[in-house]
Amino acid sequence: MAERTPWSLSGALRGVFAKKTIDADTWDDLEDSLITADFGPDITDAIVTELRAKVARYSTTDPKDLHRMLREGIEERLSKLDPTLNLSARPAVVLVVGVNGVGKTTTIGKFAKFLRVYDRSVLIGAADTFRAAAVEQLATWAERAGADIVKPQAQGQDPASVAFQTVERAINTGTEIVIIDTAGRLQTKGGLMDELTKIRRVIEKQTAISEVLLVLDATTGQNGLAQAEAFIEHAGVTGLVLTKLDGSAKGGFVLAVQEKTGIPIKLVGQGEGINDLTGFTPHVFAQKLVG
Helix, strand or coil, rough: CCCCCCCHHHHHHHHHHHHHCHHHHHHHHHHHHHHHHCCCCHHHHHHHHHHHHHHHHCCCCCCCHHHHHHHHHHHHHHEEEEECCCCCCCEEEEEEECCCCCHHHHHHHHHHHHHHHHHEEEEEEECCCCCCCHHHHHHHHHHCCCEECCCCCCCCCCCHHHHHHHHHHHHHHHEEEEEEEECCCCCCCHHHHHHHHHHHHHHHHCCCCCHHHHHHHHHHHHHHHHHHHHHHHHHHHHHHHEEECCCCCCCHHHHHHHHHCCCEEEEEECCCCCEEEEEEEEEEEEHHHHH
């Protein structure tokens, strides 16, 4: 068996493109592969319809042409939104939001490390004050990443005050990038969104917020997206971070989530290690996904 490439559809597609010609089975197998990879029925139908039109237009029967067209089509769709992180302000303040359990805390640690590799100074604000374990876990990741951290001065401290203190310290020390952790669960969605609004308000009294990154667990697919809808609707999300995007993830969700939300993917996490978070590049992703 060939080695499994992270996010790869190539194994499933190998049979589709191994034939000598494009026939009726080719289209059925391609459609099945895309559905299985969690592209969703609407996007799958659109992709297959576009490919049928291109194959007819160019009068080709070569599966290699279809393979190339599929890769180019996915890349084109992924490239419609700009994946560039907006971190030029000083300090650049990044709010990280998402439901509990998606890997938000570890993602912040990996993101801090990602930034430290580029020699940016980083300060993390542990504003998820409802879970003491989250603060300690975040402190461990901050230490591993070589980033400083502002912790609550008392358990249950108002999250907005922790965020305020973090940004204040960054301004006073000339720190380049601030990453603020936030709660992922309160008793009501309304309460959670009110808290995020308050955090935004106290930060914006000091400086603009550069990014609001929503962390999604790629393995949960459409269910994870449904859980995060409140954040998308109310939190002013500017970018998506997909975690657990490894061999067990369904890579089609990457395209589906971007098209459904209209929000660009900006970072992807591919493993458990501290260096396993990278920027999102549509060309590279499409190449790895399709083979």
